[in-house]
Amino acid sequence: xxxxxxxxxxxxxxxxxxxxxxxxxxxxxxxxxxxxxxxxxxxxxxxxxxxxxxxxxxxxxxxxxxxxxxxxxxxxxxxxxxxxxxxxxxxxxxxxxxxxxxxxxxxxxxxxxxxxxxxxxxx
Numbered sequence: 001x002x003x004x005x006x007x008x009x010x011x012x013x014x015x016x017x018x019x020x021x022x023x024x025x026x027x028x029x030x031x032x033x034x035x036x037x038x039x040x041x042x043x044x045x046x047x048x049x050x051x052x053x054x055x056x057x058x059x060x061x062x063x064x065x066x067x068x069x070x071x072x073x074x075x076x077x078x079x080x081x082x083x084x085x086x087x088x089x090x091x092x093x094x095x096x097x098x099x100x101x102x103x104x105x106x107x108x109x110x111x112x113x114x115x116x117x118x119x120x121x122x123x
Contacts, residue, residue: 041115
């Protein structure tokens, strides 16, 4: 769980969490972890985790599925990653931005890797 419940804004959810190096432990839901918003790409990871929990296949949920093993190793819970996320992510991007799909895909992967590396350094 990402800690944001119902219609609360992200700012409210983050302010109610103690921010650590890699994640924040939510006070309202003691076991819930969210990515530290200060890390690069945290907004993508946070939305991807939320989308996976809701069963939504989005750019962010596919990106989190790609990074699931490394994110889990960092202590971030990733529930039910999507199978074959690399191909599905590219197809989803291509459907919306055919001419820029390759560069957009690579940019998203670089953003995920930046988050993972920053989280490793912070832990």
